[in-house]
Amino acid sequence: MNLIKLDAIDSTNSFLKELAQKSNLTNYTVVVANYQKKGKGQMGSQWDSKPGENLLCSVYVEFNDFLATEQVLLNYAVSIAVYNVLIDYEVPKLSIKWPNDILSLNHKISGILIEPVMQQGRIISAVIGIGINVNQMDFSTSKKQITSLKFLKGIDFNLDELLQSLIEELKIQIAYITNTKSNVLKKRYLDVLYKHNVPSMFMDQQLQTRFMGKIVGVASTGKIQIQLEDETIKEFGVKEVAFV
Structure with missing residues (x-):
């Protein structure tokens, strides 16, 4: 080193x-x-x-x-x-x-x-x-x-x-x-990912709206994958979503 x-x-x-x-x-x-x-x-x-x-x-x-x-x-x-x-x-x-x-x-x-x-x-x-x-x-x-x-x-x-x-x-x-x-x-x-598969409240930073979902994975692009209440999965980049 x-x-x-x-x-x-x-x-x-x-x-x-x-x-x-x-x-x-x-x-x-x-x-x-x-x-x-x-x-x-x-x-x-x-x-x-x-x-x-x-x-x-x-x-x-x-x-x-x-x-x-x-x-x-x-x-x-x-x-x-x-x-x-x-x-x-x-x-x-x-x-x-x-x-x-x-x-x-x-x-x-x-x-x-x-x-x-x-x-x-x-x-x-x-x-x-x-x-x-x-x-x-x-x-x-x-x-x-x-x-x-x-x-x-x-x-x-x-x-x-x-x-x-x-x-x-x-x-x-x-x-x-x-x-x-x-x-x-x-x-x-x-x-060891924080809140993985745990229902949580998030803030969509672009729309400034709150929503319930759970982290289900990370895409090959590095974006976080969150399953919404209707069971669809949405991907977010850094600074696009936050925990509430």
């Missing part, structure tokens, strides 16, 4: 993407920062974190024969990797909230941002940004329900050890993409 440690940076993902354009990076080059001034989340949202208290990293991964049409597998692999690491830390009642937030007791403990590079219908590399709330206890400035390892377990955690465990698990799960066992990834993902 080629590890680059930074004190403060706008975004580890932006830094690593720019570095990849300028130089030949080794596979699984990792950038980790004590603080991100402009941490990036899904669809341009912000990732807020106090300096030195959490794991903020980005990982550069290369692929040899990964079709762009199978991009959802990468989301499965990364989500499962983070989930498994937190399971090893005995974090209670974990789940993956579509597409790739990790929850404990229905509170967010980790977020993921995957930015692939595509060429001729294939994913040739990706920068995988992962934020895990570790030793931070005060989330008073956030409007979301957020938690951390320390908040849940009552002790401080070593960020370097957590990073090492995370990279090892990423390698294991990403290997499933190309070793003909990709169906295993989808099953594992759905097994």
Whole structure:
């Protein structure tokens, strides 16, 4: 693992993407920062974190024969990797909230941002940004329900050890993409997917209307599949639907 440690940076993902354009990076080059001034989340949202208290990293991964049409597998692999690491830390009642937030007791403990590079219908590399709330206890400035390892377990955690465990698990799960066992990834993902097959209230963000339904799967495009009360199935992209 080629590890680059930074004190403060706008975004580890932006830094690593720019570095990849300028130089030949080794596979699984990792950038980790004590603080991100402009941490990036899904669809341009912000990732807020106090300096030195959490794991903020980005990982550069290369692929040899990964079709762009199978991009959802990468989301499965990364989500499962983070989930498994937190399971090893005995974090209670974990789940993956579509597409790739990790929850404990229905509170967010980790977020993921995957930015692939595509060429001729294939994913040739990706920068995988992962934020895990570790030793931070005060989330008073956030409007979301957020938690951390320390908040849940009552002790401080070593960020370097957590990073090492995370990279090892990423390698294991990403290997499933190309070793003909990709169906295993989808099953594992759905097994721990938040509210999977549970009747729930949703908000259609485009129509601004509420509706009852239940998550029944994820399409090959990565869209969430929700079965409506009339038993039809509708697919939604990121930011098109939310839990109420």
